Each structure stands twice: as C-alpha cells, then as structure tokens.
C-alpha cells in the first residue's frame with residue numbers, strides 16, 4: 396500500500412518539528428506517532444553506517460549519540476529537544492486531545508499497563524539483545540530475544556475483548572506494539588495468533604502507520 400507522505404516535509408525549514416532518525420524501530424515509532432497525531436514534521440535522515448550520529452554536531456542534540464531525536468523550534472525560546480523514542484511518542488499523543496492516549500481513569504491505567512508491557516518487556520530487552528550480539532555474547536542475546544518474542548506472542552490475550560491493545564481505539568500502545576511485531580514478523584507463527592494477525596493487518600492499513608514506517 397503506497398500512501399503519500401502528507402505530514403513529512405522534505406524541506407527542514409518548512410516545519411517547526413524535525414525528526415532525526417533512520418530505518419530503525421525506535422525512529423519509526425516516533426514517526427508513526429507524529430503522523431497519527433497529525434503533527435507536521437520534517438525528516439532528517441541520519442546515516443548510522445557513516446557514523447553521523449557520533450559527530451559533535453549530532454551529539455549537541457543528543458550527547459548519547461543515539462537516534463531518534465526530535466527538535467521543535469519555538470519562537471523566542473530555545474529549541475525543545477527530546478531524545479527518547481517513547482517520549483516523542485507520548486509527546487505526540489499528548490497533543491492529540493486524548494485520541495491517541497486516554498487522559499484519566501481506568502482507561503488511562505489500562506493504556507499505561509499495555510504501553511509499558513511493550514516498552515519494558517519487548518522493546519528494551521530486544522535492544523539489549525542487539526547490543527549483546529554486537530559484542531559477541533550470542534547466548535545471552537538469544538535468551539533476551541526469546542523472552543521478548545514470548546512476551547509478544549502473549550500479547551494475543553490483550554486482543555480477546557477489543558480490537559486494539561488498550562481498548563476500542565488505536566493508541567500509541569499500538570504504535571509500540573506494531574514496530575515490535577514488524578521487527579518479529581518473520582519469527583512469529585502467525586497461524587497460531589489469529590487475533591494478533593488481524594490486529595497487525597488492521598494497523599498495516601492505517602495511513603499514519605504506513606507513512607510513519609516509510610518516513611526514513
């Protein structure tokens with residue numbers, strides 16, 4: 396499905412929000428959230444292979460030298476900078492008038508529960524597994540990757556009573572889950588996960604998801 400990138404502006408001077416990133420889950424999650432929140436932004440592609448994220452210019456934005464980074468220009472104030480994909484995602488959701496994130500009560504509690512399930516039990520261990528692989532610790536990496544995949548499989552149960560991860564409508568908990576499912580799409584046994592499969596297909600058809608996935 397090809398959807399024109401309506402929110403993405405190629406000219407960095409055109410939009411007050413700039414998103415620095417590459418074709419990674421963390422960058423895509425941030426882009427999907429900006430798209431779903433209808434926040435115009437420009438994309439700055441960071442070439443990881445060339446080490447652009449380790450340059451002094453980039454470290455001025457994020458001293459850790461990691462992507463994504465969101466920069467929002469504000470009139471007569473210093474730029475507002477976020478350096479965590481999940482913070483960018485929640486910041487975008489906070490500007491959606493509760494469309495992408497319930498504001499209070501049990502609905503908000505359930506949303507946080509699901510969001511942190513994906514962030515802490517799937518996304519974080521996966522990132523650690525990747526780092527361990529790069530350092531040659533294959534056994535430990537496989538252990539963490541296995542736990543992460545198991546948690547993703549068990550997310551099937553969240554969809555028993557509702558079409559989305561935190562209830563009846565799409566929230567950024569789905570964004571967190573979607574980039575994880577995309578990363579594991581070849582490892583998952585989709586035939587044994589009918590609810591997760593239907594949810595994944597539903598998300599694949601969302602223009603904001605399609606545009607965010609293609610932003611970089």
Ligand SMILES: N[C@@H](CCC(=O)N[C@@H](CS)C(=O)NCC(=O)O)C(=O)O
Pocket residue numbers: 419420421422443448460461462463478479480481522
């Ligand atoms: N907690 C950060 C993690 C950011 C992160 O690890 N980014 C990776 C790419 S997805 C990166 O920049 N890796 C380059 C490196 O480690 O040198 C977030 O969620 O944004």
